[in-house]
Amino acid sequence: MGVLLDLELVHWLDAGERIVTASERAARALIAAYGQTRRGRGEAAWATPRIEPWQRFLESAWTEFADDARMVLNSVQERALWSAIVASGSELTATLDASRARLGALAFEAHTLLASYAPHLLAHKHRPSWQGDQGTFSRWLDAFDDACRADSLLSSTRLALELAALLEQRKNVARPPLLLVGFDRLQPAQRTLLDAWGNWQAFELSACSTQTRFYAVPDERTELGACAHWCSRLLRGCPQSNLLVISQDVARNRGLIERAFLEEAASSRFEFSLGVEISSTALVRSARLLLRWFTEPIAEHALDWLLASGHLTANAEEQTALQRRMRRLRERGRQRTEWTLDAFLKEHSDAAVPAAWKERVGAARSLLDAQNGSQQSSLAWTEFVPRLLEAAGWPGGRAPGSAEYQIQRRFFEALDTCASLGFVTHKSSWSGFVSLMERILDETVYAPESADAPILIAGPAEAAGLAADAIWFLGATEDAWPATGSTHPFLPLAVQREASMPHAHPHIDWELAEAVTRRLLASAPEVNFSYARQKNGVEAEPSRLVLKFAEAPQPLPAELRPVPLPEPRTVVCEDAGPIPFPAGGAAGGSELITNQSLCPFRAFASARLGARDWDAAEAGLTAAQRGTLLHAVLHSIWSGTPPGIRTQAELLALPDRTAFARTHIELVFERGLPSGARERMPACYLALEEQRLAVLLTEWLDCEATRVEFEVAATELEDTPAIEGLSLRLRLDRIDRLTDGTLLVVDYKTGDVTPKSWALPRPEDLQLPLYAAFGELEGDVSGLVFAKVRKGKPEFAGRVGKAQETLLPGLSARSALVKQPLTGEQLMDWRGEIERLAAAFVAGDTQVNPREYPETCERCALPGLCRVRDFPPAMNAEDADENDGEAADA
């Protein structure tokens, strides 16, 4: 991105005079444009022009004019000092590290505002009546001044004021003239300094936009697409063009903008003026996690990410081996909410984890252990970190690309900043240093070096001082432009209004936005504004400010509507033929047939591809583990093996059902707890879980005691029927033999389930119908029931032939069990449906066809694999028509 260099600027620079710009980027662009001008004159060498952004101008002028030994604080150092002052106060809110940092950042902002807009209030005597939060800030400000005096420090936000005072004392010293470029508004402190300097002027852009248009589009996506398409058209016409895209909230919309511009091939050469937080980059995130992990546990999902990032492994084999170990661990139920390095190494002491990896990480850990938990200066820790990272193998075996190389350099620069905080932090422990480093990283922005892309995407303020061949201003709605914001909580509102601080009054925001709009209009011969009529589902109005400069918004012209991609020249032949499942056993048991009914792709992915849900660890037992324990206790109770029982008569003869339940619970907890649970979970938690189960099971046994006489024929029954050539492994909770000799198929449930889930077609659950229709049972099935083992509401639900005579004598005639008995036809219908589903699976049916969209998918773990969200089934017909209609309207 360059600037259209005005003749006045060229003359100014030719004369060797000084220019001060509003931003770093504007200074860079001006230097490049001036170089081009000199080259255009056929010159091979010239003196570097004196073009500096405002802050650099302050620093160089300070060095030039002041004979002062005070250390000028950079913004990170100043924030650290504010945080230390906040921490030394008595405010309760400052007791947490994160709160201190937040309050320190707020105090830093308040101080910057005061120094820039109301410098006289920096003197304590002008703040006598400040109360509450503002009074607290006033005290912190006194402490800040004391600290700066004691340690000979100077805030960089006060440089303008200090310099102005200095220049006033030396009025007779001649100073070179200054030309200011790109300033939308001068703050009072800046004006004071410039007046003290004496010889300055602001550059006014003379060029004026000749084409100004304002477009209204249906939504933000269309708006971005149109803008990208416009850039694409201009660059195809003139590849040397410089285009400027202004977006209100570049940080928030970055991903959407990137996607829209990448979709348009010719507009894919773009760059953002704003960088990203360096801690959000993979390289720095991995270093941060690793450094913390040496002494503290990290969350399991973070560890998964770290091992998959490739920044802690020497090669792809190590990376795969470690990820495989994590998967195995979860398959064995040994997941944890968080992992210490020790626990991880202990758990992975076998040969499956690469020895070289263990050796490296262990060696790095020993390096840290050798520090013996000592307190060290930030400088010492900063020098130690690269050694530690290198010993652990960070940043991995891959050769870094240009971007990674730049990020790494910026990371080490941020570390150097930590070292420069020695005057505030003094000595700290390793954990204290890591916290400090994390805070600095959170405040550090990384912007890749400019590649001089023809499209620059910037915020309205960052574009100050830049000019272009054409500009597109996105999001010109009434709510967003002028931009609004809130006042500062640490400064009295009256002070903010009187000093015209940002957002103190709507007319201040209006005036600034108007100045920015005028500047943009003067910065390119073509300026387009646009706004989306619908934003986040809410109607939006066009900006009144933009309407001052442009005609009423128009629909997008046909040439700016995104065009569909041309037909590819390659002919793609998609082989959509099904691949049959080879005859034999399939993983998944009854779940496979249920999945086939819910969605054929789900059955295919889980049974044939082995796709599984990610079973996240919990601090206590997971729901699945609690369910397994309950089933195990009920199996123990009805197994018939002492102390178990087998009949209702035995149940009725028990003297104390609670004590009986407890006995079985203890037996199961002794041998059936998930491995490692006793070490990871407190004994009192497990005792509470036993107590909970005792209450639940006593209630359940009381419910079973009210039944018509029965005998348990089998528990945890296994069977392997073959259906349509598919061999399934079934497991059933329990079979009861009733008084009439028939069988009742029982499935324990702890949630709220209903037999409606067996309704045809495409039942939601087929476990019991499958067993009733295909299980090898010794007798006729007269009922299928869910045994709902729930606190306060134990009950049976399902279909039973003669429920009152064989199950519960007290059932009312209106109960569902009586009104909807099980019939032979139902069993036959289920049988037919199951055979149809099994045949479809075997034939290789893999359709993404959820039973009900989106409800079925909300209870499925595979949307990332089937991509149903990208191509929702319901969208195919109706919504596509709707979209077509909308495009035609536009």
Ligand code: SF4
């Ligand atoms: S998310 Fe929906 S469409 Fe995808 S596999 Fe699961 S049920 Fe099928």
